[in-house]
Amino acid sequence: MAAQNILLAVAILLLAKLFMNWYKYCSIPGPLLAGTSDLWRAYYQYRGQLRSKLLTLHKIHGPIVRYGVDAVSISDPSAISIIYGSRAGFVTVSTAESYKVLVGISNGKEVASLVSTADEAKHGALRRSVSKAFTPAAVLDYEVYIDQTIPDLLQALERHETVDLSEMMLLYSMDSATRVSFGETLGCLESESDVGGTIQLIRDRFNHWGWWSSIPTLERLVYRNPYSMRVQRTPSSMAAKAVSLLKSRADTTEDKTHSDLLQKFIQAGHDSPETLDMTGIVGLLMSTISGAGDTTATTMTAWLFNLMKSPEVMRKLRAEIVEAKLSVPPSFAEVNKLPYLNAVLKESMRVYPTPTFPMERKVPSGGVSIAGTFFPEGITVGCMPSAIHMNPTAFGEDAEVFRPERWLEADEDSLRSMESAHLGFSRGRRACLGQHIAVMQMKKVISSLIVTFGVSVLPLGRLICTFYRYEEYFSVSIRTL
Ligand code: HEM
Numbered sequence: 001m002a003a004q005n006i007l008l009a010v011a012i013l014l015l016a017k018l019f020m021n022w023y024k025y026c027s028i029p030g031p032l033l034a035g036t037s038d039l040w041r042a043y044y045q046y047r048g049q050l051r052s053k054l055l056t057l058h059k060i061h062g063p064i065v066r067y068g069v070d071a072v073s074i075s076d077p078s079a080i081s082i083i084y085g086s087r088a089g090f091v092t093v094s095t096a097e098s099y100k101v102l103v104g105i106s107n108g109k110e111v112a113s114l115v116s117t118a119d120e121a122k123h124g125a126l127r128r129s130v131s132k133a134f135t136p137a138a139v140l141d142y143e144v145y146i147d148q149t150i151p152d153l154l155q156a157l158e159r160h161e162t163v164d165l166s167e168m169m170l171l172y173s174m175d176s177a178t179r180v181s182f183g184e185t186l187g188c189l190e191s192e193s194d195v196g197g198t199i200q201l202i203r204d205r206f207n208h209w210g211w212w213s214s215i216p217t218l219e220r221l222v223y224r225n226p227y228s229m230r231v232q233r234t235p236s237s238m239a240a241k242a243v244s245l246l247k248s249r250a251d252t253t254e255d256k257t258h259s260d261l262l263q264k265f266i267q268a269g270h271d272s273p274e275t276l277d278m279t280g281i282v283g284l285l286m287s288t289i290s291g292a293g294d295t296t297a298t299t300m301t302a303w304l305f306n307l308m309k310s311p312e313v314m315r316k317l318r319a320e321i322v323e324a325k326l327s328v329p330p331s332f333a334e335v336n337k338l339p340y341l342n343a344v345l346k347e348s349m350r351v352y353p354t355p356t357f358p359m360e361r362k363v364p365s366g367g368v369s370i371a372g373t374f375f376p377e378g379i380t381v382g383c384m385p386s387a388i389h390m391n392p393t394a395f396g397e398d399a400e401v402f403r404p405e406r407w408l409e410a411d412e413d414s415l416r417s418m419e420s421a422h423l424g425f426s427r428g429r430r431a432c433l434g435q436h437i438a439v440m441q442m443k444k445v446i447s448s449l450i451v452t453f454g455v456s457v458l459p460l461g462r463l464i465c466t467f468y469r470y471e472e473y474f475s476v477s478i479r480t481l
Pocket residue numbers: 114115116127287288289291292293295296299354355359423424425426429430431432433434435437438
């Protein structure tokens with residue numbers, strides 16, 4: 001009897017807690033279960049379906065949707081400057097919330113990467129210390145590394161008639177990211193394999209983020225308890241290589257033989273030793289390699305896939321590229337002049353942006369009004385790029401269609417409003433640091449592929465599985481022109 005009473009009391013307390021959770025923001029529309037417990041969003045995130053679920057919910061409920069106890073997705077473009085604009089004072093969700101599960105563990109200690117550094121001042125100082133390495137002018141120094149890697153990709157493709165494009169793009173992106181970062185590849189393209197398991201490590205990290213970010217308290221209990229923290233983790237071969245290269249170059253700020261990120265970070269460490277030490281440099285290199293690998297591969301795969309599904313766009317793009325008489329690999333100066341190539345890239349990143357859940361920020365003290373709704377201090381708000389990108393107010397009634405021409409036909413005002421609603425590289429103080437590298441790389445690689453190969457989708461294909469989980473099935477046939 002006593003046990004029954006205890007069970008009853010526990011059940012009542014649990015129901016009361018679920019009710020209180022829901023009641024807290026019950027005026028915000030969204031599924032009832034999402035408001036009662038974060039297990040709802042954890043379930044969809046685990047299954048890789050949160051993106052499509054949120055898109056459907058925005059169609060039903062409009063621009064503001066509650067998808068967690070304290071989490072709200074906003075698809076109104078006016079939210080972007082408020083949430084991500086530098087003046088707003090919003091902070092990346094920190095303690096016990098989504099970005100926290102991205103913090104790495106090394107020698108029993110938590111080591112934050114740039115993206116998972118919650119402290120705004122620390123994040124800002126770290127970012128400023130290396131920002132010179134990522135300006136549009138500075139990234140031209142890395143072009144040589146991309147030029148060395150593109151022929152490896154073309155050779156690897158020539159060895160096959162049919163390829164899993166996403167896998168090949170991933171091998172390319174890893175080799176290119178490591179070359180840009182420290183001047184050497186791990187040899188993924190040459191061996192057509194995940195050398196040293198580095199890709200798997202990055203994949204695990206992203207999956208871990210996706211699976212646990214909704215329930216960070218549980219993640220802490222499972223992975224950051226005193227026992228788990230003590231478990232020794234072997235450093236990845238990529239990290240080991242970065243450490244050994246850093247040691248061999250540590251005192252070489254005058255080095256003229258390398259123009260990679262490592263050399264620029266060493267210089268930044270000399271300029272701001274209080275902000276960037278040896279561990280910080282290795283951490284930043286790991287951040288750039290893991291930030292660059294999958295995102296670039298996914299974006300290029302989606303870009304080619306969109307082209308293959310739209311023969312007219314492919315025809316126009318090929319015509320522009322052929323007319324430009326590009327060398328292979330082309331110089332960035334050559335490809336950066338091509339207007340249709342630029343429009344296709346923007347459009348592809350619009351219809352298939354890489355983040356698959358809202359980029360969450362905490363509302364600062366005093367609260368804030370967004371899209372006509374007041375959000376109190378502490379609640380988490382965020383924009384999911386795919387939801388914003390499907391908004392007809394910013395992109396027109398045909399927002400769901402892949403149509404690069406929209407970027408060329410728009411008048412000045414519409415173009416400005418489309419540009420400011422494009423979240424492919426995020427926005428504000430935590431926007432993608434490597435975006436100029438990514439754009440240079442993608443324009444050069446896609447042009448090289450189009451000049452060299454004919455590509456078409458095979459009707460019955462394999463599941464193309466990236467870290468972000470494609471929802472479409474296809475494989476790709478490649479033939480040399
Ligand atoms: C098409 C390719 C890429 C896409 C779509 C992309 C997208 C993004 C996005 C959306 C974020 C913000 C994440 C968030 O706030 O939750 C981000 C951050 C970041 N990206 Fe990229 N990225 C790409 C390529 C690269 C490359 C090539 C590098 C480095 C060479 C890079 C380095 C970083 C870093 C270091 C951050 C963290 C910035 C910070 O927290 O201050 N990314 N990226």
